[in-house]
Amino acid sequence: MSKEKGVNVQVLRCRPFSEDEVFTFDKVFGPSAQQRDLYDQAVVPIVHEVWEGFNCTIFAYGQTGTGKTYTMEGECKRSKSGPNGELPQEAGVIPRSVKQIFDTLEGQNAKYSVKKKQLPLMEDGKGGVLVRGLEVEIVTSASEIFTLLERGSTKRHTAETLLNKQSSRSHSLFSITIHIKEATPEGEELIKCGKLNLVDLAGLENISRSSARDGRAREAGEINKSLLTLGRVINALVEHLGHIPYRDSKHTHLLRDSLGGRTKTCIIAIVSPAVF
Numbered sequence: 349m350s351k352e353k354g355v356n357v358q359v360l361r362c363r364p365f366s367e368d369e370v371f372t373f374d375k376v377f378g379p380s381a382q383q384r385d386l387y388d389q390a391v392v393p394i395v396h397e398v399w400e401g402f403n404c405t406i407f408a409y410g411q412t413g414t415g416k417t418y419t420m421e422g423e424c425k426r427s428k429s430g431p432n433g434e435l436p437q438e439a440g441v442i443p444r445s446v447k448q449i450f451d452t453l454e455g456q457n458a459k460y461s462v463k464k465k466q467l468p469l470m471e472d473g474k475g476g477v478l479v480r481g482l483e484v485e486i487v488t489s490a491s492e493i494f495t496l497l498e499r500g501s502t503k504r505h506t507a508e509t510l511l512n513k514q515s516s517r518s519h520s521l522f523s524i525t526i527h528i529k530e531a532t533p534e535g536e537e538l539i540k541c542g543k544l545n546l547v548d549l550a551g552l553e554n555i556s557r558s559s560a561r562d563g564r565a566r567e568a569g570e571i572n573k574s575l576l577t578l579g580r581v582i583n584a585l586v587e588h589l590g591h592i593p594y595r596d597s598k599h600t601h602l603l604r605d606s607l608g609g610r611t612k613t614c615i616i617a618i619v620s621p622a623v624f
């Protein structure tokens with residue numbers, strides 16, 4: 349990945365929309381790809397960058413029901429981890445990154461503090477944004493994070509759509525900050541700070557095809573608008589435009605934090621034939 353200023357976008361798990369459109373992806377994972385394949389090939393290098401003190405963001409983007417929450421969270425809450433603390437096969441990007449981070453910290457016998465927060469960000473249907481239960485907690489083990497994660501997920505607003513019985517109707521941001529104390533060869537103390545933002549976006553929805561009505565249709569419209577703005581911000585960053593339209597979004601702060609400056613960004617675009 350480039351260490352240049354600006355955004356570095358990788359797109360995974362995707363395919364062209366029509367025969368005459370061509371998209372370029374860094375990696376493509378087919379339907380038989382396992383959670384571990386995606387994690388090892390696409391996410392492990394990003395977590396290494398966090399370790400080097402970079403801010404890194406991973407977005408799961410795609411239509412409703414295509415597998416964003418499955419990719420980010422997986423089914424680890426329902427299946428037990430193995431006897432040596434290894435994660436179940438179905439565990440997604442979030443539990444795997446938490447494990448990778450704590451395994452490294454424990455392996456290094458390092459002095460560390462980890463802050464974690466999970467924020468469900470909802471469109472309120474009237475043009476505003478609700479941030480539910482904004483809190484930051486200091487954690488000292490992976491299992492503490494898993495408990496918090498479970499609490500956060502149960503608070504997330506879901507509704508049934510035509511394509512997903514339990515559709516997430518809010519964006520969810522899981523953010524983990526690591527402060528590492530290091531000593532220079534001269535004996536000076538150095539604090540390195542890296543941050544990993546893992547974002548499970550609410551699903552895009554074709555309202556006419558999904559037959560959403562009233563409040564649900566308004567909510568879907570707001571979600572689509574919010575994702576469109578995110579797309580514009582990413583395009584502006586990729587094309588190195590002078591003006592990045594962060595302010596067009598109600599999530600200005602979130603977008604600046606997860607895309608701005610020297611943040612390295614990976615987009616997992618998930619597309620399922622079922623939505624065509």
Ligand SMILES: Nc1ncnc2c1ncn2[C@@H]1O[C@H](COP(=O)(O)OP(=O)(O)OP(=O)(O)O)[C@@H](O)[C@H]1O
Nearest residue numbers: 411412413414415416417418419512515516550551
């Ligand atoms: N690769 C996969 N293997 C097995 N099951 C999957 C896979 N991807 C998704 N699923 C299942 O498909 C259903 C929908 O997935 P999920 O809830 O992750 O979609 P989503 O993109 O987050 O949808 P929304 O935007 O509506 O929240 C879930 O029951 C999930 O367990």
